[in-house]
Amino acid sequence: MSEIALLTAKGLSVRLAGRVVLQDVSLALSPGHLVALVGPNGAGKTTLLRALAGLIPSEGDIEVGGHALASLPLRERAKRFGYLPQGHVVHWPLPARDIVALGRYPHGATDPARLSPRDAEAVLRAMQAVDVMEFSDRRVTELSGGERSRVALARALAVEAPVILADEPTASLDPRHQIDVMKNLRATADKGVLVVVVTHDLGLAARFADHMLVLREGRLVSQGAPADALSEQVMADVFRIRAYRAEFQREAVIVPWADV
Numbered sequence: 665m666s667e668i669a670l671l672t673a674k675g676l677s678v679r680l681a682g683r684v685v686l687q688d689v690s691l692a693l694s695p696g697h698l699v700a701l702v703g704p705n706g707a708g709k710t711t712l713l714r715a716l717a718g719l720i721p722s723e724g725d726i727e728v729g730g731h732a733l734a735s736l737p738l739r740e741r742a743k744r745f746g747y748l749p750q751g752h753v754v755h756w757p758l759p760a761r762d763i764v765a766l767g768r769y770p771h772g773a774t775d776p777a778r779l780s781p782r783d784a785e786a787v788l789r790a791m792q793a794v795d796v797m798e799f800s801d802r803r804v805t806e807l808s809g810g811e812r813s814r815v816a817l818a819r820a821l822a823v824e825a826p827v828i829l830a831d832e833p834t835a836s837l838d839p840r841h842q843i844d845v846m847k848n849l850r851a852t853a854d855k856g857v858l859v860v861v862v863t864h865d866l867g868l869a870a871r872f873a874d875h876m877l878v879l880r881e882g883r884l885v886s887q888g889a890p891a892d893a894l895s896e897q898v899m900a901d902v903f904r905i906r907a908y909r910a911e912f913q914r915e916a917v918i919v920p921w922a923d924v
């Protein structure tokens with residue numbers, strides 16, 4: 665990634681409960697990219713995403729759009745990041761549309777029942793993008809886990825922020841919706857948004873992402889185009905697996921196959 669960076673971190677470290685879980689991570693991510701953040705369980709992916717959004721204290725420097733993150737008021741930060749937390753569960757029995765409308769809160773839309781035309785359009789775009797229009801009036805507590813997670817992603821998209829940080833957005837989705845969500849995030853990136861997706865699905869990551877960050881034990885050990893970042897050596901050293909590699913319809917296919 666050689667263009668002008670939108671989100672940078674320099675020497676980022678995070679300590680949780682007295683233990684260093686992220687160490688000296690430096691990166692520069694540009695708009696218009698779909699970045700897959702991968703690594704084994706406990707590698708620090710969620711921690712990195714949360715630190716980049718300024719949701720947890722960290723050491724080092726983070727800049728978004730040329731501003732030091734620490735210097736931005738909370739509402740300004742919230743406008744810059746659409747953040748989808750891991751395993752996001754909504755407990756309020758609100759209609760799906762109102763949950764998605766929460767994504768407009770940083771823009772001043774405090775009442776989902778009285779959205780401005782601009783906010784209402786953003787909510788509609790986000791709901792259409794992840795195929796949840798049919799649930800619009802249904803209470804989210806009455807939706808399936810996968811349906812609920814698509815509503816949660818729509819909320820993050822509705823922010824219409826320059827940066828989307830999505831923690832395992834495809835985790836509980838059926839295959840068609842996994843592909844739909846990744847296609848949509850790809851299309852969002854192609855419109856100029858920086859999209860960072862945490863995923864354990866290396867196949868989806870290799871197919872849809874154009875840049876990959878590989879974390880291992882809190883350190884960034886590999887990054888670049890998916891085929892390079894997920895080299896056989898990285899697969900073996902970081903994930904302890906071998907992968908089947910191929911190309912189908914001119915797209916990269918990576919299927920985790922056997923342990924090493």
Ligand SMILES: Nc1ncnc2c1ncn2[C@@H]1O[C@H](COP(=O)(O)OP(=O)(O)OP(=O)(O)O)[C@@H](O)[C@H]1O
Nearest residue numbers: 680681685703704705706707708709710711712750
């Ligand atoms: N609140 C916390 N207090 C102490 N340690 C934590 C806390 N949250 C996470 N950790 C530890 O930090 C490390 C990184 O956790 P993190 O959730 O970032 O990993 P991850 O790569 O997202 O993992 P997974 O793939 O399992 O979701 C882990 O060792 C975890 O046990």
